Amino acid sequence: MFNYRLYWTFAKKSFLRSAVYRFDVWSRLGSNVIFLLMWGSIWTALYAGREEAGGVSFQAMLTYIVVSQFLSGVNGAGTPLWEIQEKVRTGDISLELMRPFDVPLRYLFADFGSVFFYMITALLPLYIILFFFMDLSLPNDPLIWLAFSFAAFIGFLIRYCIEMAFGLLTFFLVETGGVEDIFYFAMSLLSGSVIPLWFFPGWLASFASYLPFQGIYYIPNAIFIGEIAGYQILTSIGVQLFWVVVTYIFLRLVWNKASQKVVVQGG
C-alpha cells in the first residue's frame, strides 16, 4: 500500500523548494555557527584549562558539542513547531486530510528533502572544514561512524514525532504559548544537546534517562566520542528504537484525534 513514488515526490519537491529560499539556508547556518561559538566557549571556560573532567577529556567534550551543533542543524532544517502550529490555525492541514496521502508521512518526507538540501549545501561543507581545522577526536572505526549515523537518523525520527505531535496539539488548545516553551526547554536540556547527561546531578540524569529526548542528541553524540561503546551501543540504539516506536504511536494517537475533530467539527 505504501506509495513510494508519491512520498519520493514530496521529498524531491521540498528539496527544490529549499533552494528558492536561499536566505533561509544562509541564515540558519549563521545562527548555527553563533550557537556553536557560544557552547564551544562555554565548555572551554568550564574546563578552564583542565585536560579532563568527570572522566571525559576536553577534546572529547568539544567534539561532543560540535557534533551536537551539527545534529541540531540537521534537526532544525525540518518543519519547525511554529510552522506546524500555523498550518493548523490556518486550516492548511485540515485541507490536506482530503488528499489521498498520509499527512504526517507527507511532512516527514518533505523534511527529508529540505534537510538533505541544507546538509549538502551548508552543513556538511562547514562541519567538514571544522573537523579539519579543529583539534577534535574522530572515531577510527568505520562501524562507529555507521552506528552514529544510524543513531542520529533514529534521533531525527524521534524528534520529528515529538515535534509534529506537539504541533498538532494546536488542534485542541486555544493558546499554545506555554506548550511551545516547555517543548523547547525539554528539547535543549533533557536531550543532552548542550550538557551531556553525565554532568547532570544524579536525580536529573536518571529522570532524563526515562525520557525520549536523550535519543535525539545525547545517544548519537556519546556514541561518536566513544562514551557509549561496545555492547552499550546496541542497548542505546535499542532504547532509541523503543522510543521511536512509542513517540510514533503517540503521534498517531494525536493525529487520529485531530483528524476526527476536523471531520466532526470541521476543524
Place this chain on the structure above:
Amino acid sequence: MAIIEVDQLMKEFKVAKRETGFLGAMKSLVKREFYTKHAVKDVSFTVDKGEMVGYIGPNGAGKSTTIKMLTGILVPSGGTVKVNGIVPYENRQANAKNIGVVFGQRTQLWWDLPTIESFELLKEIYQVSHSRYKENMDTFTEILGLDEFINTPVRQLSLGQRMRADIAASLLHDPPILFLDEPTIGLDVVAKERMRTFIKEINKERDITVILTTHDMEDIEQLCKRMVLIDHGQKVYDGEMAVVKNRFGKIRTLVVDLEQHSKPLTLEKAEVFKEEAGKYWIRFNREDISASGVITQITQTHNIKDLTVEEPEIESIISRIYQEGFDGVEQPIPVKSGS
C-alpha cells in the same frame, strides 16, 4: 482649476528573475539576476477640483503605483506630480492632510478595537477640531448608518460595514481629495449601491475631488464622467466615459446552449466566435441587431436549451483600445468566456 497635475510620470522597478530547475536553484543560492520593469511610463493628466475620475486598467497596469506616487508613498523615477500644489513625495506629511485614502482590501482601522476608537485616534492623528469632528461624525452616521456598528470591534464587522467605516474615517479631516482604491471590491449588490450613492453625494456636496480605481463596470458607469485608462504603464485613453461606452460598450455576447447541433449555425449581423459541446458564443453589435433578433434567427433552425447575454468586461475594452488605438476600426470585442 487643476488640483492634481501629473506630467510625464515614470516609475521603474528592479525585479529578480526566478531560476528554474535544479541547477537554477543552486545558482540562485549565490547570485540573482534582475531586469527592469517599467510600471508607469510617461503618464500625464490633470484633474480639476471637484472632478470624479475613474483610473482604470487591468491588474498590474500601474494603477496602484500611480496612486502610491500621488499619495506620497512612492517617489517617482521621473516626471512631476503635484497634488493641491504640493509635491507629495517631498512633503508627504503636508500632503497627507490634503488627502483621504481608502484601500478596499485593507482596512486602515484598528482591527481589535471598537470602531469608534479608530475614529477617535484618527481625530488625534489628523488634529481635527472637536466641533468639526462632531459635525462630520453626525453627518457620516446619518448617511452611512455608522451607529449600527460603532461599538463593534472592526474585526467583527461585515465587509460592507467595514468599508463604510473606512470611507468615513478617510473623510474625518475634510480632505479636498479622496483616493479610492477598489472601494466596492467584494461587496454585495446592496452594499455596492450604498457605497456609490455616498461617493456621489460627498463629491457633489463637499466638492471633493475623487480618484477611483475599480474593476467594476457598474462603478465606472455610475460614478465617473471621465476615465483615464492605463495599460502596461501607459495611458491609452483619457476622456469621457460616455464616448468609450458608445464606442465599445455596444458589443454584446450571446451564449446559447443548443439541443442538437448537427446543422451549422449561420447568422446575419452576428458572428459565432467560439463553440464548445453544443454551446455557442455569438457576438453582435447592439446597434445593428437586437438580442431578440439574433435569438429569432437561431430558433428558426435550432432549439435553444439555455441562453445568457454578456456585457463586455473592462479588461476586454481596454485591451482593444490598447491593441487598436482609440481611433481604430470597430471590430467585435473579444469577450472572456465563462463570466
Place this chain on the structure above:
Amino acid sequence: MRYIDLYFKLVAAGIRAQLQYRFAFFMRIVGMLTSYAGTAITMWVMLYQFQELGTWNFYEMLFLFAIAVLSWGFCIILFFHFRSLDTYILNGTFDRFLVRPINPFFHFMAMKFDVASFGQFIFSIFIFIWVSVELHIHWTIANVLFLLAAVIGGVLIQGGLLVIISAFAFWTTKSEQFYWVVMYPARNLTNYPLVIYPKMVQWFTAFVVPFGFVNYFPASVILGKETPYFPENIGYFSPLVGIVFFIIAYYIWMLGLSRYKSTGS
C-alpha cells in the same frame, strides 16, 4: 509635546486591543516565565559539576541574566513588533503609516505596546532579590540609580538593534528572519559572561553591536568583577552608548524608509 500626548493615546488603544485576548495574554506570560526559568535551570545544571564559568559563579550569572531579562522586558513593550515590519510591508498594511500626517517611525512604534512582559518583570525582580541575599549585595541609592540607568541603556541598545533589523525589511523585504538569525543568538550569547568568548567576539559586542553594555559591563560594575581587555568600570557608559546607538538605528530606519519609497517593496 503633541507626540507625547498622541503616543499615550495610541498606546492606550494598543493595550485595550491586547486585553481583548486575555487568555492568550496570560499564556504568553506563563510561556515567558517557563522559558526564562529553563535557561536558569540550564545554568544551574551546567555549574553543578563545575561551580564556575570564567570566574562567574551561579548567582553572579543569574544576576547577569536578570539584567538582560529586565531590559528585554521593556524592549518587548516598546519595540518587539518592529521585527515583523516585513509582514506589514508584504501585505501592504505598512502604507497606512505613510498616508498619515505624522512621523511614520513614531506611528509604527506607537502602534503596539506589548504589556505581556509582566513575565520578565516578575522573573527579574525575583532573581534580583534572591541573588542580593545570596551575594550580600549592598544596595545604595547610587547603585540602584546606576542599575536603572543601565537598564535604560540596555533597552535603547536592544531596541536599537530591533529597529535596525526591522529596517532590513526595507531593503530585503525580510526582518523577522533577521531577528531569529542575528538578535536571538546575540541575546543568548549575552546571557553568559562575555569574558568566556574569544577576544574578537568580546570586542565586537563592545564596539560594533554593543550588547556588552546591556548586562555584562554593568553587572561587572555592580558585582565588582574584572573585565579583561576593557577598562575597569566601562559599564558606566551604558546609558550613553544606548542613546548613541539608538540615534544611529533611527537614522538607518529613516534611510530604509526613503529607499522603500523609491522601490515600494
